[in-house]
Amino acid sequence: MKHQNYHNPYMSGKSVINTFAQSLEISYHYGGKHILDSSWWHETDVICPLTKMFYILEGEILIKIDNKEIIATAGEMMIIPAGVKHDYCLTELNHAHKFWIHFDLKINHANLFDHYDFPYKISIGNNPLIFSLFNQLTAMKADETTWQNLTKASILCRLVDFYIKQCPIKLKNKNDFIWMIVEYINNNYMEKINLSELAQRAHLSINQFLRRFKTVMGTTPIQYINFLRLDHAKHLIEQTDKPISLIMEETGFYDSAHFSKSFKAYFNYSPSRYRELYKKI
Template sequence: MKLEAHSKIRENISFDGNIPIRIFRGYDRGKSLIIPHMHEAIEIIYITQGDLKVLDSTNRSILHPGEFHIFNSNSVHSTSFRGWVLKGIVLQISFDLIKQVVPSADYYKFYFSKGSPKCKKAVIHILESLLAQSESGENFVYLKSYGDVMYLLNILFKQFSEKVSEKKIHLNQKYYDRIFKINNYIEDNYSETITLSRLAKEVHLNPEYLSRFVSKHYGMSFYTYLTNVRLNHASSLISTTDLPILEIAEQTGFANYAQFNKEFKKRFGKLPSQNRKRQ
């Protein structure tokens, strides 16, 4: 489900000014890929049409119409779609807000599988209600939304959560630190030549281990992830600037124009020049 153009592992979310949530309709046609990223917010994706492939940490699943998935705060995740039409609802709730009302929230993780069918229907009803409120334009409607969010959190903590041990919290922090190092380096250097060996040296890991780590947690190889980071930046430049496409290819780290065209069409279904004409 498309959020907004970004390529950093930590997505910056622009929350509503009155209540720190973001809710919107998700829509895709043809194919789309949201590369692995994370954010300090829990995210719920509810599908109404189409099938969405989900990678959450190392867990893979497919969301079908009528189903939703809960992404925990700071969980590395990605989604992909290939089909006719994908529709749904996306809700993001600031983890700072959650910790204000549940100070021990760091010690809980949410799992869709734990909730009963009745509770899942209640969550879907709240998502639909929050979306309708966000589109109503009424004065002070955010007050009702705030109440619905609190009700939703009550359901999530009581019916969909599991307490995490201190040891698991410590292991998770080591995992996050490793993810940050890998992605910060790629984000800062994607326009240059980056090899697996060079990255391994920068993050103090064995190249073979690093290769397995990226494949396991990102759902794609190191080079595929790097290429997608570059493509995200290239797509953004095509949309927001008048730079020549050849110059964009060079600025985003592609070895040559032919490779750029090939990878861009593979990802977005059309050549960069066609994409610019369409926009």
Template structure:
């Protein structure tokens, strides 16, 4: 099992250059990036396959040619819909854009970005200019010809301009941003409790008590943050575990449903079909070919 902590810190390979680019091609159909968040701004550029991406309360399908923006301090999750999924990740520390001298650009644009007061729309489709600058950034990063750092910085400046002109989803006030960051940190124990106890009956009241708020306020805040009700989120975690059992064990469907916290195999089967658009039995046959029910 992967680390259940939803906060992710990953150091830059080069501490003197606050941009990192890498290719992800190891997430097969039904597998996922766990829900997590971080301070850095990220761009995903999809070159093969399809996936479901959730950013905050937004959920959408992404495919070849799409660019996705993951804002700082935004809870996100990706699930592969194909075995050939490939996408580049561009990680940007907003301080990368800063100069040593405070000027109008820094005050008007880069400081709000670094302080996460500007949130961009997540899905970008059919935008040739965005794709052009993304691919230039990737190419420069891997070829590393003389002056590649300048070329990357120039491309990212152009990307920021286009994002600001076309894809600003919301401009957060300082209080709104601080509240969002506090909420994510406050709910760390909630996400871990769900991850650790998905087999058991999970009480909404106990989850709410763990963050010292009423059940009503807890459910409202949870949905604002994840885009899902608490029950939907818990069932999503259980279905993720079910996929692992289907692929890696010879347990039958009833046994898997029970091991993943479902009291009813019929309820499990309905949810699985709704989420994956196929039955659990067909999913196992397609993805392993080893076990039958």
């Protein structure tokens, strides 16, 4: 499956998956659930073109990255980004039971992990939801039907999003002004933001800023801001009983006609009609 766009439900502005939902390319390649109890499971100087994710159910595994040894134990998830050289083996326990998956995750054709730093492992304990998601994904057959691919993309997005939301993340290149502008927009999209202000923050002319932003993000600043506002509005309409007029104001819209027209263009229904239909689900 290639270039499968998946639009996540609204999450906080700091959610990377939600931030780039419009330009997200995600593809599950393969995975499984294995019991390892032999020293044969080891390899050095591995460079995988796909990102790896593990969920350890029992025992321990040892991963060596950048001359640092990382031991992942039961109840921990681990991510090894594509292209990262690593060694792996069992520990002295000589036993591990784990889920594993290999996948691609790109933003505008670039690997997500090229832009952000994540911890290689997180502790989540015995998590029934994550167990179920891994179990569903690894049990699915290699099937290229659209429905199967959408299901795989949906499950994979939930796993990656869960991982990201459990840990601190930071930009790898703090000098990349576009990513700094994106973070500013993520934290302030509910307020009035204009192109002149954003261009000034990037120390560029408006035309230069527009070209650079679209190259990196695959969309214009205004389209991106509207996407965040509408996605937030959709979440509030689904999860609260707040009046539509209040939701409009809280998400950065100041004209009801424009808000209704924009919402309908994005979600096919007016805000009020969307709420009616959602409540019937």
